[in-house]
Each structure stands twice: as C-alpha cells, then as structure tokens.
Amino acid sequence: MNMKVRAAVAHGNGLPLTIEDVHLRPPADDEVLVELKASGLCHTDLFINEGKFPLKLPAILGHEGSGVVLECGKDVKNVKAGDHVILNNVPHCGHCRCCRSDFTNYCEDIALARLRPSAFTWNGEPLMTMGQAATFASHTVLRSYNLTVIPNEMPFESAALVPCGVMTGVGAVLFNAKVRSGSSVLVWGIGSIGLNVLQSARLAGAGRIIAIDTCASKEQAARLFGATDFINPNDLDEPLAQHITTLLGGSADYAFECVGNVEVLKQAVELVNPFWGVCLAVGVPPFNQQISLPATSFYFGRTVRGTFIGDANPVTDTPKILDWYRQGKLRLDELVTHRLAQDEINQGFELMKRGESIRSVIVY
Incomplete structure (x- = not known):
C-alpha cells in the first residue's frame, strides 16, 4: 500500500520549493524503504531549480542524505531493517561496463534510473526525482546498492554530507x-x-x-x-x-x-x-x-x-572516508553550519546564495 510522505517539491524558474503531501509506493524485491533523518543542501539542487541543470520538473531533489532502513525487499542482502545508512549520490550496480572497469562513479544506472517509473506520485501523476535518493522527502525508496551502512554513533547530519560534498x-x-x-x-x-x-x-x-x-x-x-x-x-x-x-x-x-x-x-x-x-x-x-x-x-x-564525485568508488572509498572521520583525520561535523526543519528549506537556499553557510542540513 502506498504511504503518504512530506516532500519539498521543486518547480523550477527559481521559485521557492513547496512542502507537499506525496505518495510513495512500497519497495520492490531489490529495493529498500528509508526514513530520512538528515539531508544536505547542495548547489546542484539550487542550479536545477534555477534551470541551470537539465532535469524535468516538478521533482523531488536532494542527493545528500542519511537515515534508517525501515523495510527491505526479499532479495536485499547488504542492509537490514534498523540499519543506519547513507544514500549514495551515485549507484553501484556492479555489472555495467563502468562498474566492471572500475569507473564506478559513472555507473550506467545513473541514466537508467531516469527511465524507470518513479516511486513517488503527486496528484496522481509520477513525480521525478534527482537520481534515486530524493532526500528532500521524509521517506524514500531506492535500490539497495545505493546504500552504505554507517556506525550508529555517527551523527546523521555529518553522515548526510559524505555522498556528495x-x-x-x-x-x-x-x-x-x-x-x-x-x-x-x-x-x-x-x-x-x-x-x-x-x-x-x-x-x-x-x-x-x-x-x-x-x-x-x-x-x-x-x-x-x-x-x-x-x-x-x-x-x-x-x-x-x-x-x-x-x-x-x-x-x-x-x-x-x-x-x-x-x-x-x-x-x-x-x-x-x-x-x-x-x-x-x-x-x-x-x-x-x-x-x-x-x-x-x-x-x-x-x-x-x-x-x-571525486572519481570515488562508493563501495570501497566510502568506508575509507568514514574511517578517516573516526580517526579524526577528516572534519565532517564542522561542515554543518545550519540545522533547519524541512519547511525551512528555502531559508537554507537563501543562506547558500548569500554565502553565509558552509552546509545547511535539513533535520527530519
């Protein structure tokens, strides 16, 4: 059964995002339902809403996120319900030409994801997302290979920034x-x-x-x-x-x-x-x-x-970054300068445009 979730929807032309009730279908056999806990605001999201980056609108943007797994399809092996995860900005299908050639940051599923039916609908119509993450929604459904498990003690706000910035x-x-x-x-x-x-x-x-x-x-x-x-x-x-x-x-x-x-x-x-x-x-x-x-x-x-994405492999390099953070070699907590509620998302973009934030994070 579809669930009703709250999402910040982008309409383009530089217009403010609006908070809407949208519907999200259950996960398929190879997919996972995630409850978002934090989402970073990236300049790419701003560019898309301003028409400087090609994506069909309206859409749910957001590609820096962390959350908790709520439900897994029957074929999912790499995560389980209750896991804390980050939502990788790029997928890693593991079998396309790019993944086999170690150019995993160019996984062909980035393009193929746009051809699959969206997991979201709004007013009865499919609602586009940026990639598969859609971290400007309170919940999302995506393929399990887009997820990396993180330690439970890692702050969601800091973890959310790993996949992109x-x-x-x-x-x-x-x-x-x-x-x-x-x-x-x-x-x-x-x-x-x-x-x-x-x-x-x-x-x-x-x-x-x-x-x-x-x-x-x-x-x-x-x-x-x-x-x-x-x-x-x-x-x-x-x-x-x-x-x-x-x-x-x-x-x-x-x-x-x-x-x-x-x-x-x-x-x-x-x-x-x-x-x-x-x-x-x-x-x-x-x-x-x-x-x-x-x-x-x-x-x-x-x-x-x-x-x-820094030519990084999300499978092998994300754990390296998490280890460097745990060892104190990388500062992530200090990147978060503003914590905002979902309905304050437009304030976050204004802070970005004025150069007053490093990273604003939506906390769910």
Whole structure:
C-alpha cells in the first residue's frame, strides 16, 4: 500500500520549493524503504531549480542524505531493517561496463534510473526525482546498492554530507589528482567542496595550501581545514596571478576550481606548472557556458581534467572516508553550519546564495 510522505517539491524558474503531501509506493524485491533523518543542501539542487541543470520538473531533489532502513525487499542482502545508512549520490550496480572497469562513479544506472517509473506520485501523476535518493522527502525508496551502512554513533547530519560534498572534495585530491606530499595546491571557492579539498590536501601532506575566495569571512574555516594561506582577490593591489607566483616562487603543482566559473577555471589552468601541473575542474558551471584556452596551455605536460564525485568508488572509498572521520583525520561535523526543519528549506537556499553557510542540513 502506498504511504503518504512530506516532500519539498521543486518547480523550477527559481521559485521557492513547496512542502507537499506525496505518495510513495512500497519497495520492490531489490529495493529498500528509508526514513530520512538528515539531508544536505547542495548547489546542484539550487542550479536545477534555477534551470541551470537539465532535469524535468516538478521533482523531488536532494542527493545528500542519511537515515534508517525501515523495510527491505526479499532479495536485499547488504542492509537490514534498523540499519543506519547513507544514500549514495551515485549507484553501484556492479555489472555495467563502468562498474566492471572500475569507473564506478559513472555507473550506467545513473541514466537508467531516469527511465524507470518513479516511486513517488503527486496528484496522481509520477513525480521525478534527482537520481534515486530524493532526500528532500521524509521517506524514500531506492535500490539497495545505493546504500552504505554507517556506525550508529555517527551523527546523521555529518553522515548526510559524505555522498556528495565530502566525496567530491576528498576524491578530487586523493583519488583523482593524487596530490603528492610536499606539493603546492591552489583551491578556488571555499564552500563545502573547497573545504574538503583543503583538508584532503593536508591529509596528503601538501606543503603549501592556498585558499582563494572573495568572501573574507571564510578565512577562519579555510585555515581550520588546512589552508596555509588565504587570499581574497579583492584585497590585492596586484593581479592575483602575480601575487600567487610571488608567494610560490613560480607556478603551483595542483589547482582545484571549486566555484563553477569558467573565468576562474581559465586562471587556474594558467597558474599550474606547464610541465607537470594538474588542474581539476571540480565546480559545476552552467551547462550552456564554454571555455577557451590557448593551445600552448597543453603543449608540454600540463593536465586539465574534470572529476565527477571525486572519481570515488562508493563501495570501497566510502568506508575509507568514514574511517578517516573516526580517526579524526577528516572534519565532517564542522561542515554543518545550519540545522533547519524541512519547511525551512528555502531559508537554507537563501543562506547558500548569500554565502553565509558552509552546509545547511535539513533535520527530519
């Protein structure tokens, strides 16, 4: 029998999300019913509602979540009722070409999930979701391979951030770029992902970690998470590129663009070493934007590439991140700056747009 649940529904055009009663079907044989306990608010959710990211609306967004398993289909083996879990941002079906090739962050089920009937209906019509998580609803149904069990003592609010903001930042440094000990690192954009890049660069043993942001109030958090230097470009009397070159005595070994701004990305490319430098585009720009770079940017050995969920494997790398958190090597609790009720979700997005939050979390 379908159950009635409360969900924040996105309508697009930048309109406020509305809290609605929607219906959720029971789990199929390979699916799980989860009661959400916490959901992070991510810039991607904001972009979708503003029309900057392709998804059919109305929809239930939200892709950073944690909760408790209530019910399992008869074929589910990896979780059981009562387990505390995080809802992975990307699935791991284990048998598609990507999963077999160890490119599990590109599991083909990401696309196939959009072709399956939604578990939610609203006013008698199917209601689209972002991926399978739909963490802006009080309950959700998803395939069991989207779940990872977490220790019962881990705070739901901190755990909810692992599948996207934490995984993307940590993975970009440790699994994609593989930052070397003693190296120099530039990080643009000191939000949730940028802070995770900073603390992962520290974990990797980077020697100089330079945080760059136009919001002066982010300096304290940047240094807490591992920055050795903080630069507000608006405070400089010289071009940013000249200032960084003077600080480092040359170009940087690594650069991470976490803003989603193509002009910033162009600058990041030019500021890494032309022979061995690595620049990662971590932030997500609007899909209709293009970037132009001089051909000489790639003449020697400079590498420029993107990353999706930090190139992390949700099965093998999520436990690593949880272990680093338990060992005190990664700060997750400090990422949560605002705890909000579900009906305060629009306030969370306003905090995000004003740059006043690291991560706002909906607590159910």
